[in-house]
Amino acid sequence: MYVAVKGGERAIDNAHAWLAEERRGARDVPELTIPQIRQQMALAVNRVMAEGSLYDPDLAALAIKQARGDLIEAVFLIRAYRTTLPRFAASNPVDTAQMALDRRISATFKDLPGGQILGPTFDYTHRLLDFTLMAEGAPEAPLPGQPPVAADGDTPPHLPHVSEHLNHDGLIEPAPQGETLPPDLTRSPMELPADRALRLQAITRGDEGFILSMAYSTQRGYGRTHAFVGELRLGRVAVEVDIPELGFAVEIGEIELTECETVNQFKGSRSEAPQFTRGYGLVFGQSERKAIAMSLVDRALRWKELGEDNIGAPAQDEEFVLMHADNVQATGFLEHIKLPHYVDFQAEMELVRRLRAEAAAAEAQQHQQQPQEAAE
Amino acid sequence: MTQAPPAERQAWMARLAKASGAALARLMPDLPPHDLLRAPETGTVMVRGRIGAVGAAFNLGEMTVTRCAVRLDDGAIGHAWVQGRDKAHARRAAVIDALMQTGAAPRIRAEVLSVLEAEAEARRASRAAKAAATKVEFFTMMRGEDA
Numbered sequence: 242m243y244v245a246v247k248g249g250e251r252a253i254d255n256a257h258a259w260l261a262e263e264r265r266g267a268r269d270v271p272e273l274t275i276p277q278i279r280q281q282m283a284l285a286v287n288r289v290m291a292e293g294s295l296y297d298p299d300l301a302a303l304a305i306k307q308a309r310g311d312l313i314e315a316v317f318l319i320r321a322y323r324t325t326l327p328r329f330a331a332s333n334p335v336d337t338a339q340m341a342l343d344r345r346i347s348a349t350f351k352d353l354p355g356g357q358i359l360g361p362t363f364d365y366t367h368r369l370l371d372f373t374l375m376a377e378g379a380p381e382a383p384l385p386g387q388p389p390v391a392a393d394g395d396t397p398p399h400l401p402h403v404s405e406h407l408n409h410d411g412l413i414e415p416a417p418q419g420e421t422l423p424p425d426l427t428r429s430p431m432e433l434p435a436d437r438a439l440r441l442q443a444i445t446r447g448d449e450g451f452i453l454s455m456a457y458s459t460q461r462g463y464g465r466t467h468a469f470v471g472e473l474r475l476g477r478v479a480v481e482v483d484i485p486e487l488g489f490a491v492e493i494g495e496i497e498l499t500e501c502e503t504v505n506q507f508k509g510s511r512s513e514a515p516q517f518t519r520g521y522g523l524v525f526g527q528s529e530r531k532a533i534a535m536s537l538v539d540r541a542l543r544w545k546e547l548g549e550d551n552i553g554a555p556a557q558d559e560e561f562v563l564m565h566a567d568n569v570q571a572t573g574f575l576e577h578i579k580l581p582h583y584v585d586f587q588a589e590m591e592l593v594r595r596l597r598a599e600a601a602a603a604e605a606q607q608h609q610q611q612p613q614e615a616a617e
Numbered sequence: 618m619t620q621a622p623p624a625e626r627q628a629w630m631a632r633l634a635k636a637s638g639a640a641l642a643r644l645m646p647d648l649p650p651h652d653l654l655r656a657p658e659t660g661t662v663m664v665r666g667r668i669g670a671v672g673a674a675f676n677l678g679e680m681t682v683t684r685c686a687v688r689l690d691d692g693a694i695g696h697a698w699v700q701g702r703d704k705a706h707a708r709r710a711a712v713i714d715a716l717m718q719t720g721a722a723p724r725i726r727a728e729v730l731s732v733l734e735a736e737a738e739a740r741r742a743s744r745a746a747k748a749a750a751t752k753v754e755f756f757t758m759m760r761g762e763d764a
Contacts, residue, residue, distance in 0.1 A: 290678075291678070295681065297681040323679060326681070331663040334667045334674045338671075343744060344748070344751075358752050358753075359752075360751055389750040416672030423675045426676075427679075438668060438676070441668065446678060480664055490627070493634045493698045494680065494682070495700070496680060502669065521669045523670075
């Protein structure tokens, strides 16, 4: 419990003024602009959009600037802003088969139709610091050649998903169908057990580090599901909304998404022939690590539905995963313990003092008794 | 005033929504007189995805959206729902939607929509060509047992 404490107004004002000054940093260094953050810190912007659960790159860039680069603080700012906006509608589900692809790879099929498209990836870089990016005052280093462009006619068309090829042969479980309205944890508190739609919503806005660690734990044996990346794709999809006043659907914009489909261990039963199972990840922006991790965690949480053993692994524990994935909730509860708890602590102090006094009294009594015992 | 087939109107409304507010302002700086039926208003749309890309829907997260409705002096009504928080963008898109239902449609199509279309296509083609240039051409190394 914490109580209102009066008397700190001037100190707080001064602390905020100093915070603003520290945020700006030295005045002889030019101030960052929102377009600079949006353009050159794009993956940080993506992470704030994904975990803030609001697709708006300008706002995410602003939040990063205001939070001095503390991404969880930025996510907090975005979540708080979102609550001030009315919700107009829900979109029709995005069609990722129609994605305008920047990247599309499969770890399971070398010769997949449409080919492997690497896109703008860190993969295959040597992870050596590039000091040319640090050369200050020097004219901007030329790009290592303009990115080559394929000859006309070689642009990737919209490509069907890899899993559809497996699906045709019945080698992989079909995706669950249904037209029921998906639950929404931003509208009603999350209830457990959660269905898969609710789990996916919680995971896609969950903390990347937490989801990554959960996924990693399954790979190390805590709920292993033998995942292969069937397909990973990155690109832009249109968002279509039914406009009530018009009576038809309109594409209202375009968002960047990363999608991962895993192909996992199969299981047969008396009634069903063995087939591969699936995990699914879909995340705002270019967020590849998160999308892969999401699909592993999604798959691990499906143990009950697939009749697998619960080995007590953390990643199989729906309550553990879903109730600890949100970094705004976690930060709020963690950091509140630094706020004044004077009354709580006063009570604890008194309790400790009383216990100590009782212990001392008991000890003194024992000392008194001992000589008598010795005399007997 | 002509009643455009929904498919056509869907296409131009999508084009106006996906263009930047700056592009619309550049192509159509001056707007004809109009009343605001619904002043530009910013809110969100919950974006949905599908489980396993093709299955049942789930809630992915929200995006910012601005909507607006206008009426021209001749009675034509225009609507706009555009991504982001740019109120001028939504207002301009709504006016253009209304104009597209009037005799001005051919001129607007030529001066605004076809330009936006060409710019969007150029951006798409440029990215797609860069992506295509990163397409891997695998070849299989000879394996020992094949020798």
